[in-house]
Amino acid sequence: MTDQAGEAGLEEPLAQRLTTRETAERLGVKPETVYAYVSRGQLSSNRAPGGRGSTFDAAEVDALVRRTGRREPAAPAGTLSFPTGVTLIGSDRYFFRGVDATELARRHTYEEVAEWLWTGELRPGVRFTAPAEALTAARRAVGALPPHCGSTDRLRVAVVAAAAADPLRFDLSREAVLGGARSLIPTLAAALPAVTEDIGEATGGTAPPRLARQLWPKLTGRPADEASLTVLDTALGLLIDHDLAASTLAARVAASARAHPYAVVSAGLGVLEGPLHGAASGLAHRMLTEVLERGGAAPVVADHLRTGRRVPGLGHRLYTGEDPRARTLFELLAEIPQAAPALAAARDVVATTARHTPLHANVDLALAVLSVSSGMAVEAGETVFAISRTAGWIAHALEEYGERPLRMRPSGQYTGPQPPQPLPTAVSQ
16 A cells, blocks of 8 residues: 545544654664555555654554564664565565465465466466477577586576577566566476476366476476475475575666566576575485485484584574475475485484574475485476576566666775775786
């Protein structure tokens, strides 16, 4: 809801209303962040008599504090923070446009969750289709890469090829961006080399299969059963966005410079490949494999601690308890018999580590259980992460395209030699 001037005689008593600053104090956020709650529809505001700025209903503010379970801490001084209506994280839960993200991912396909994130509307049964020209270009470009290239290498090349095939990519209108996103995501999945050619689903003629079914044969040679596809589809939905993660920030910076959506996705992929972000599930995959080989978590955890390495798949700076994404995937994986050994190994890792440090499982550990139990490669979790998060980067790009261009221009704190310095002397060869 937007600020609106109330009609004369209908204003609520001032004693029941809070200024923007008072509202921010109750919520534990910066004053400018209050309007993020307004844009999400979680708070309403109006103008106080005399034009003294926006005011907020105290009872509504207190109700919001109770719903979130605790006040959100204000960002530390110097922290980059700006309003967004995409994702809210708080009280060990997270929400997509105000809706519980775990429930949304469990009840709807990845494509439906993406549409909700982009438009705020649910479109039951929606499917994404890769354009023939973009798909041909992406497959040729990916096919020209050396065999040792990883999936993120292939995805970055596929994005560039798809962009080159789209002469309208510089159109930043909302409908053009959404149309490109609906085409790009299935192009990325289809451009990856298949482990097996059988996608195993009747498509009913012309309708394409859902993205999880398209992606499955690119991850494993095992046949797709419905329970496993449900886990993969849910994982795609859960990972679609997570507020301003490092890759999302990079994507928004690109969008702030008015880079086209393909370039925005390229920026996100460049950051995602880091071992502390999208590639973290591969470390957890290797660890679980070793736990299964050695018959228990204790020697594996001990080796990590002895060599000064952190135990992968544990802990998250935004959650005090178990990552809700991990909890959701573990519940689904528990219903799949072949996932039992990997799931037990993951729980053994958590229990063993908890003897010294009370860390909870995060989504990387859950992805590792899926990849290990499904016979997927080490980097499968990274692939799932990258394709899923593409929709989130587009959602943030859409927001950023509506902001002032180049607003993300921090100033460096210069620490070099103070000028003026003499010209350097050339070194003789």
